[in-house]
Amino acid sequence: MKSILLIEDDPFIRDLTSVKLSEHSYAVQTANDGESALEVLKREQPDLILLDLDLPGISGLQVLSELNADPLLKHIPVVIFSNNDNPEAKAAAEKEGVKGFFVKVSTAFEDLHTHLRAILGE
Numbered sequence: 045m046k047s048i049l050l051i052e053d054d055p056f057i058r059d060l061t062s063v064k065l066s067e068h069s070y071a072v073q074t075a076n077d078g079e080s081a082l083e084v085l086k087r088e089q090p091d092l093i094l095l096d097l098d099l100p101g102i103s104g105l106q107v108l109s110e111l112n113a114d115p116l117l118k119h120i121p122v123v124i125f126s127n128n129d130n131p132e133a134k135a136a137a138e139k140e141g142v143k144g145f146f147v148k149v150s151t152a153f154e155d156l157h158t159h160l161r162a163i164l165g166e
Contacts, residue, residue: 046164047071049090051081051107052125053099057148061094061125064153078102082110085117091164095142097126097133105133108140121163125156 048070052058058074065072073090075081078099093111097104104126111117123144124137134145144159 045069045071046092046166047073047088047090048160049081049084049088049093050074051076051078051093051095051099051104053077053096061153064157065094068157078104078107081107085111089117089120091120092160093120093122094125094160095122097124097128097137105136105140108137108142112140123156123160123163125151 048065050058050062050065050072052061052074053076055076058076062072062074073084073088075084079102082102095104095107099107104124108122111120111122121143123146124142125146125148127148129147137145143163146156146159
């Protein structure tokens with residue numbers, strides 16, 4: 045079973061996305077902000093990270109930067125799942141090596157799931 049760390053501050057979106065991922069046989073762990081996500085990553089290394097950009101405290105872009113600076117974590121694929129569709133934010137995320145960028149309000153879950161499956165080699 046592949047594992048996904050979902051980093052999302054909105055409880056409704058976090059719970060809904062977590063349930064949908066679990067229904068597709070993923071082991072899902074969640075974090076509600078960048079700081080707690082980095083704490084989780086000190087203990088565990090998921091197969092993939094699904095990351096919101098707009099987080100309280102440490103932003104999603106800062107989380108990406110921290111991941112890329114850590115030799116034990118930089119190999120984990122990161123997919124952005126955010127309502128921030130600012131072209132500058134997208135360019136910054138792509139510069140950090142994200143494996144996909146999805147805007148929550150305009151993405152069907154099945155499209156996101158298909159992309160995740162491709163990244164995870166399923």
